[in-house]
Amino acid sequence: MEDYEAQEIEFWAKLEEEGISRSSMLRRSAAAAFGLTLLGSSGTALAATRSRLGGPPSVGTSAGMADLIKKAKKEGHLNTIALPPNWANYGEMMSTFQKKYGIKITNDNPDGSSAEENQAVASLKGNSRAPDAVDDGPAFAISGTGQGLFAKYKNSHFGTVPRSMKDTRGFWVGDYWGAISIGYNANLISTPPRTWKDLLKPEYKGKVALNGSPLTSGSAVAGVFAAAIGAGGSASDVQPGIDFFAKLKQIGNFIPVQSTPQTIASGQTPISIDWDYLNLAYTKQFPGAKWKTTIPADGVYGAYYCQAINATAPHPYAARLWQEFMYSDQGQLIWLKGFSHPARFQDMTKRKVIPKALLAALPSGALYAKVKFANSGQQSKAKALIASQWPSKVG
Numbered sequence: 001m002e003d004y005e006a007q008e009i010e011f012w013a014k015l016e017e018e019g020i021s022r023s024s025m026l027r028r029s030a031a032a033a034f035g036l037t038l039l040g041s042s043g044t045a046l047a048a049t050r051s052r053l054g055g056p057p058s059v060g061t062s063a064g065m066a067d068l069i070k071k072a073k074k075e076g077h078l079n080t081i082a083l084p085p086n087w088a089n090y091g092e093m094m095s096t097f098q099k100k101y102g103i104k105i106t107n108d109n110p111d112g113s114s115a116e117e118n119q120a121v122a123s124l125k126g127n128s129r130a131p132d133a134v135d136d137g138p139a140f141a142i143s144g145t146g147q148g149l150f151a152k153y154k155n156s157h158f159g160t161v162p163r164s165m166k167d168t169r170g171f172w173v174g175d176y177w178g179a180i181s182i183g184y185n186a187n188l189i190s191t192p193p194r195t196w197k198d199l200l201k202p203e204y205k206g207k208v209a210l211n212g213s214p215l216t217s218g219s220a221v222a223g224v225f226a227a228a229i230g231a232g233g234s235a236s237d238v239q240p241g242i243d244f245f246a247k248l249k250q251i252g253n254f255i256p257v258q259s260t261p262q263t264i265a266s267g268q269t270p271i272s273i274d275w276d277y278l279n280l281a282y283t284k285q286f287p288g289a290k291w292k293t294t295i296p297a298d299g300v301y302g303a304y305y306c307q308a309i310n311a312t313a314p315h316p317y318a319a320r321l322w323q324e325f326m327y328s329d330q331g332q333l334i335w336l337k338g339f340s341h342p343a344r345f346q347d348m349t350k351r352k353v354i355p356k357a358l359l360a361a362l363p364s365g366a367l368y369a370k371v372k373f374a375n376s377g378q379q380s381k382a383k384a385l386i387a388s389q390w391p392s393k394v395g
Helices: 002-018 022-032 041-052 065-075 090-101 114-123 138-146 218-230 239-250 261-266 276-285 316-327 329-337 345-350 356-361 366-370 376-393
Strands: 077-081 104-108 133-136 173-185 208-210 271-275 291-294 302-310
Touching (some): 065 090, 077 114, 077 133, 077 316, 090 104, 090 329, 114 133, 133 316, 138 218, 138 302, 138 376, 173 218, 173 276, 173 316, 218 239, 218 271, 218 302, 218 376, 239 376, 261 276, 271 276, 276 291, 302 316, 316 329
Parallel strands (some): 077 104
Antiparallel strands (some): 173 271, 173 291, 173 302
């Protein structure tokens, strides 16, 4: 584990030194096969061996799909957790999977955090209600792997996911990414905030909210990273981000209310710091709020979420089929419809299988080219610093 972490930190540090953006890196990954782990004969042999032993496979193959579908249908159920239907179009993802395979999904605690997902895996071990799979923020995917919560599984599309978005051993794999944005209710906000510095203006008193607490929420952690970059920090130094929110609270602009679809619709959170794909979706979901979205020009931060399978999943075959579906072209396009960038975006672009209408619906402009990402070491460092300072400085 330590060797792997060191390699991850070295890899990302090199990218940062070279000034390579995520979009450039993804293009290099797809075009030059930079660091991609392609499934070969050894993976197929391993999957076959696992099948002969009677356990779920650790590698997915096209040849093994029929058997996987058969066994998943026999289980007949899938337990998911913390998947809001409006988040990255998960509502359509779940309904399409259920119709396609006839497997019922129970989605517990839809508004739960990454920390709560991992806690449920640990506390419900051996229980039929335990989550079969999780959608974690990177820091929680890494910590969950260290706790032994997840099973190794490389889905049949694993090789086309960029090296930087997966654990090469197969414990987790990135699924989609987005950038932190500032969403606002144009009915209540007369002057749109364009930068992090703008949020300090007196006119926004009692109006700025985060999607959750960075002590437990991956999206809120990303908000701290973005604010840090906007305040002169970096992915390696989130102190300015913590101090920014402390100041925002001190002057009365920050409100300790988690922004949700309900608070957006009611006007309780006129300004919400959240993922671009969520804020963009609110525009269509709540037309009466005249919800608008901007990417803060002085601090553009992006991050991906990760899929992982419970090591003691009550429905291990359904869990693997769920992952196969999400990483298929069909599943990836469902995420894209929800304004998130799916992990296999570059591969699908190269093969020209993305409808033009979906591409046209995505925000464009130079700001996305400025996006910064944190590596696993930076994530862990930031998480520890936030845990030690957030309760006393922000609460």
